[in-house]
Amino acid sequence: METPQAIRGTQDIFGAEAEAFAHVVETFERVRKLYRFRRAEMPVFEKTAVFSRSLGETTDVVSKEMYSFLDRGDESLTLRPEFTAGIARAYLTNGWQQHAPLKLATHGPLFRYERPQKGRYRQFHQLDAEIIGAAEPQADVELLVMADQLLKELGVSDGVTLMLNTLGDGASREAWRAALVDYFRGQREALSEDSQERLERNPLRILDSKDARDKVFLADAPKIDDYLNGEAQEFFGRVTSGLDAAGVEWTRAPSLVRGLDYYRHTAFEFVTDRLGAQGTVLGGGRYDGLIETLGGAHTPAVGWAAGIERLAMLVGEWHPLPTEVVIVLEADSLVVVTNYLAAKIRRRGYSCEVVSSGSVNKRFEKSKKLNPLVTVIIDDKVDSIDGDFNARFKYSANVDCDRPDLMKYLTEELERKYFQNDGYDGDYFASGQDMVFSFESSR
């Protein structure tokens, strides 16, 4: 029987990486509540039109990266390549207009048919935050400040910079785009093959080409600032002054454009040079035109998405808190004692692991590897002078264990309730790194 392989570009995440992944999500959940964003869940697949119409037919995402298939009714469905389009559809379908302006947060898997590489997968995961039905720059500011706080709380903000730009309103953007096409047409033959292609499909993209043949023309290319009308300028000014007031650092990136057609005004990316070719860790912008393309009324909105895998890589290995208590069963006849104690300890809210298989030697090896705060040993050695003990309950705590609550619980409550002892029996000594306390129950 041959084991089927996992699909290319999917990942099985485990251990420290999985902990880092969970840590990113948990931090996002916590921060999103601080900003009072409401949680939403959407399907992972939609009718293909949801994405093809909103993202722009000519974008690479739509033209070659979507996971599309026909269902049994011959309807074309697509695994979501991004969140925004699906959220916009849900907003219209469910009448969420009544909640506008609506602050939404979600996270989960997305799918794109691409060659995998560092920080890029066919099934990848994003955090997502959107404000729908808010035309004011204030919404952009709130979203950016939240993103900034998220990165800071994750401890990854060092070396990550906020690149900020404006694409102006629809009219500004079109005028700029036309000027760029004009300009680059003049140099057409000198451009890279990729950029000659971009000239027809997505001229804004030429601006962040990595090809040296293109870079020489960038300095003299038309600037968006020259095409912004007064309104667009004022909008951008309010965004930047809001960020300054909130203490969020940013860098103007006049050639920053976003890949999808629906962006207007604010566009931004938090980038780092620590992730190889995939420098963008969080990106987004304003998409005032999107909801109309799905048949809704004109609805201004802003949002961003962040790659969980990329954030997790910046976070690095993340280890869960150490096990608080490990119970080592040394005498198999007393197995019920471990069941009793473990249940009690866990119900009390302390993490606990039981080691009760393998040779006694292996059990201690295992417990040492778990590196617990406290080790509890269940033993039936009859080694007292009068020989009337039938169970012994010892625990050893790391000398540095700064958990008086846990120590108190174990010494006083458990020991008294279960063993009906009077307390320490005087057997108390230091062994290496551990303080060892020993209790014995008498009958």
Next chain:
RNA sequence: GCGAUCGUAGCUCAGUUGGUUAGAGCGCCGGCUUGUGGUGCCGGAGGUCGUGGGUUCGAGACCCAUCGGUCGCCCCA
């Protein structure tokens, strides 16, 4: 879709200019040792050397194809 690079035990890797029964460390299992015990010693399980062809008296090592991983281009989080 394009390019580079890699693919030997569960994991990390050695395997000399192609030459007898393919190795180590870690991990796992067992035994002994260690009188509070992540030590030491002994033993064990586990590999069709990604797969399929080819060259050769002989290939894990050379060639071709294919699959997969990694990194990059395109694009994007």
